[in-house]
Amino acid sequence: LRISDYTIHIPLPEADQALLVHGYSGAVDVVNQEVSSWISSPTFNPFPLSTDVLDTLRSRGYVTEKTADEEVQFINRLGEVLHRGMSNRRGFIMMPTYNCNLRCFYCFETHIRSRPYFEKVMTPEMIDAAYAFMDQLTEGEKKSSRQITIYGGEPLMRQNYEAVAYIIRQGLERGYVFKTITNGVDLETYAEFLGPGKIEFLQITLDGPPRLHDKRRIRARQYGPKATFADIAQNITLALEKGVKVSVRTNVDALNIDGLQELQAIYDEQRWREYPNFSAYAFPAHGKNPDGKELYLSETKMVDNLIPLQAQDGTCATCNTGNGTEINNLVDIGHNFINRFKQLLANGRYPLLQPYYCSAHTGMFLLGPLGDLYACWDHVGDPTCQIGKYYPEVNINEEALAAWRGRTTFAIPQCRQCKYALLCGGGCAYQALQHNGTLYSPNCNNFGELFTRFAPVAYQEYIAGDHSIRHASIDAEGATAYRQ
Amino acid sequence: MEKPKPIQSLNTPLPQELSIEEFEKRARMEILEERLEMACWINCGTVCICVDN
DSSP states (O other): OEEOTTEEEEEOTTSSEEEEEETTTOOEEEEEHHHHHHHHSOOOSSOOSOHHHHHHHHHTTSEESSOHHHHHHHHHHHHHHHHHHHTTOOEEEEOSBSOOSBOOTTOTTGGGGGSTTTTOBOOHHHHHHHHHHHHHHTTTSOSTTOEEEEOSSOTTOGGGHHHHHHHHHHHHHTTOEEEEEEOOTTGGGGGGGBSTTSEEEEEEEOOSSHHHHHHHSOBOGGGSOSOOHHHHHHHHHHHHHTTOEEEEEEEEOTTTGGGHHHHHHHHHHTTGGGSTTEEEEEEEOOOBOTTOOBOOOOHHHHHHHHHHHHHHHSOOTTOOSTTOOHHHHHTTSSSOHHHHHHHTOOTTSOOOOOSSSSGGGTTEEEEOTTSEEESSGGGTTOGGGOOEEOSSSOEEOHHHHHHHHTOOTTTSHHHHTOTTHHHHTTOOHHHHHHHHSSSSSOOOTTHHHHHHHHHHHHHHHHHTTOOOOOOOOBOSTTGGGGTO | OOOOOSEEEOSOOOOTTSOHHHHHHHHHHIIIIITHHHHHHHHHSSBOOSSOO
């Protein structure tokens, strides 16, 4: 017998107890000081605790007869089963254009501006082909819960009205509802489509109070005055009035983190927090100064910066309205560690374990304005990253698709032996590619540190009776952090 | 006051005694169907927009 390599031991602050979490059984236990100490320096001959304790530790995976190699084999095979099961799920994101009316300095799609197709907009023929492609993939699936995300570029520029209206009308006929990632500048043009059963959810970005936002999220000259805050704010109110769930996102870096508290005061002035359909969160942006200086603040640094804000007045700029506790919303930054912990505790069900990071590795398709297809948000508009075409004919690049769909923790050598493999999923593939030059490498992003930091918070919430899993924002793997 | 137990289990883990094949057969429906909404949710750490839920 030995301690499993996948045992996660988290001492609880101000208590003679510790949390144990197991990386592939998904077990979560609270142990007393005696057991906690033993886990830290185990001895089996003689075993100093009761046989009941040993039996429990064994049945829950913390103590195992498996060798290190056998454990690696086990977790990899388990990962394969879980991945296979989720790979049939389809998700669709339609991008009517790559064009945008803003010129945010940190936009990761900047490279598309110099491409000849930057201003191209989906034609009705393309939209018909897109739906035919989606119909083919979802044949036989139930239609009751279908949704499409509209994304870009800026999808809701007023210049795109005909294309977007056609997308929505065609989709509604097929039983889809819509979510949209938009900068909100021209949102009033689409007022008729806002509301339950149509566009039900919007992510709109405000990068701080006007003094900061209007320096970061500025209009391109040909689309009007630079400043956008006032127009966006007006449109947020419009959407809230129409019953749309609005998630305000703040792309945070070293230049605007100090404005979060001011932004929160604006939420109050605007009375947005009185709407149950309003929420807000912050996310780290990957921007650089004109001189090339990196402005990115890691998730850990953001949490460190935001917690004092919360302490000052009991709330913070990333709060949900309504029933959320503030600390929980802080962890919307990146991985939502508290939710992940709670998902291990769902009553009467097996814990949720996942050997991949996001739907780029299962069933997500992004459909572009050139008939182009992608698996990942962050690679849209780059022809070298396409996984195929849906127009003029469906033509899938099987090799490229397989590379994206196959990125799992059991396919990444460094993840195979990681105790967080089925909790973290290997991290964002785009970031891994940027930093390591290959998809098949990990992007840990302090996962272990943040998980062990927030697990005790989640545990305290859980024992206080708060079992809720919060859906605070519209996002995918941080991809939109520096986009809108 | 009652002394706390040495170990308090908070959930039901995947059974250790099952082979992967048995696990797949027994647990697949539960994990892959009943928990679909949550699974979608965890894809991105926030609300799911990647997969229709």
